[in-house]
Amino acid sequence: MSSGAMSLGPAPARLRRGTAVRGAGRLQMQAVPPPEAREDARLALTGLSDGDLLVAYAAGQEAAAQLLTERLVPRVYAQAMRMLADRAEAEDVAQDAMLKLWQVAPDWREGEAQVTTWLYRVTANLCIDRLRRRRRTAPLEAAAEPPDPAPGAAERLQGAARNRALSEALASLPERQARAVALRHLEGLGNPEIAGIMDIGVEAVESLTARGKRALARLLSKRRAELGYEDE
Amino acid sequence: MSDRIETPPGGAAGDARAEDALDALLGEVSQRAEAPGEALMARIAAQGRAMQPRPGAAAPSGQGAGWLRALLGGWPVAGGLAAAAAAGVMIGGAPPAALTAFASDVMGQTVSYSLLSDADLYGLED
Numbered sequence: 001m002s003s004g005a006m007s008l009g010p011a012p013a014r015l016r017r018g019t020a021v022r023g024a025g026r027l028q029m030q031a032v033p034p035p036e037a038r039e040d041a042r043l044a045l046t047g048l049s050d051g052d053l054l055v056a057y058a059a060g061q062e063a064a065a066q067l068l069t070e071r072l073v074p075r076v077y078a079q080a081m082r083m084l085a086d087r088a089e090a091e092d093v094a095q096d097a098m099l100k101l102w103q104v105a106p107d108w109r110e111g112e113a114q115v116t117t118w119l120y121r122v123t124a125n126l127c128i129d130r131l132r133r134r135r136r137t138a139p140l141e142a143a144a145e146p147p148d149p150a151p152g153a154a155e156r157l158q159g160a161a162r163n164r165a166l167s168e169a170l171a172s173l174p175e176r177q178a179r180a181v182a183l184r185h186l187e188g189l190g191n192p193e194i195a196g197i198m199d200i201g202v203e204a205v206e207s208l209t210a211r212g213k214r215a216l217a218r219l220l221s222k223r224r225a226e227l228g229y230e231d232e
Numbered sequence: 233m234s235d236r237i238e239t240p241p242g243g244a245a246g247d248a249r250a251e252d253a254l255d256a257l258l259g260e261v262s263q264r265a266e267a268p269g270e271a272l273m274a275r276i277a278a279q280g281r282a283m284q285p286r287p288g289a290a291a292p293s294g295q296g297a298g299w300l301r302a303l304l305g306g307w308p309v310a311g312g313l314a315a316a317a318a319a320g321v322m323i324g325g326a327p328p329a330a331l332t333a334f335a336s337d338v339m340g341q342t343v344s345y346s347l348l349s350d351a352d353l354y355g356l357e358d
Contacts, residue, residue: 057280060287065280073276077268082261091272098276102283163261185258213254220257221250229253 038063050115051108058105065102072115073098076123082186083127085160085167093126120187121197124179131171131178162227169219177212184209 042063045056050071057064076097080090100122101115170178176198183194184205191205198205224230 058285060285062281062284065284066277069273069277069280073268073273074265077272078265081266082264087266090266091268094268094272095276095279099279099283102280106285159260159264162257163264166257166261181258186262188262213251217247217250217254220254224249224253227253227257229256 042067049110051110051113054101054105054108054115055110057102058108068101069098072101072119075116076119079120079123079187080127082163083124083167083170083182084130085163089130093123093130096126097122117193117197120183120189124183124197127182128175128179131167132175134171158228165220165223165227166216169216172219173212173215177208177215180205180208181212181216185213 041061045053045061045063045067048056050068053064053068053071057068073094077090077094080093080097081087084090084093097119101119104118170182173181179198180194183189183197184191189197191202191209194205195202200208220227
């Protein structure tokens, strides 16, 4: 995801009529661009930070929805897949997270929060909700995949099985531990950022992560052979 | 939920193996970046366009008299109320003769007070 702020710089005269411009610290709309300038307007938007792009979306920039989708959905979907190991559920989470983003866009103030941080929080919460429901129902079942003769198919299947095993173990953890472990060890976030996302102190994050990892190790210890880690 | 979880076999060595396996598992899963399908991307982008605020559209807010118009039922109802109020003021200030006669019939007697005696308040007299 791009994080750099952008100056629209010198744009063609025909483009200036229809692009987002900075004004008093916010993006403001000028006129609707002519059809032939849409691609140029899209190119001009691509350099915007996520926050500026969201403000442009709220200001009515036509290309902004598509660009935000292309930029953010792959990350949201991948995060949901790592936590849930289920395509259908990950798709639902991605759609729900983006729905919340569209809804919050008119009230978004650039500089108050990072879009990515906000999305990590929303996506993690949506995934935790689904893990909680999964605890109350049946354990995750492996999707019925047709035999795949392609090279690397066995490795992919094992990778998917390991992802499922981790997701099942995460569902067994206390929710705060599961959230902290996922953000730290699956998303690679730093403890201060996790503390901001979870509204707790850094020391609490360290404690939750350590306890969560110990619990996960115990939960998965009997499955080492099944998951192919016995001889490693 | 209880945090009590079964201790792995093998004592400290078992703990270490379990932690190594977990580190390997977390490392592997963290590298997985499955891409969303085109249908999902198209669906979400369409949802975003459908929910996008339109330039120049009135923003919903509680400012101004918008809340009052909404409370009264919109412009048509508010306009009707305004017309009725204006008619009431006119009738009160310069009642038609028929209305005065009707009031006399019903009440028996009427008494008029004029704060602006003889003034043609609404320019109704030629």
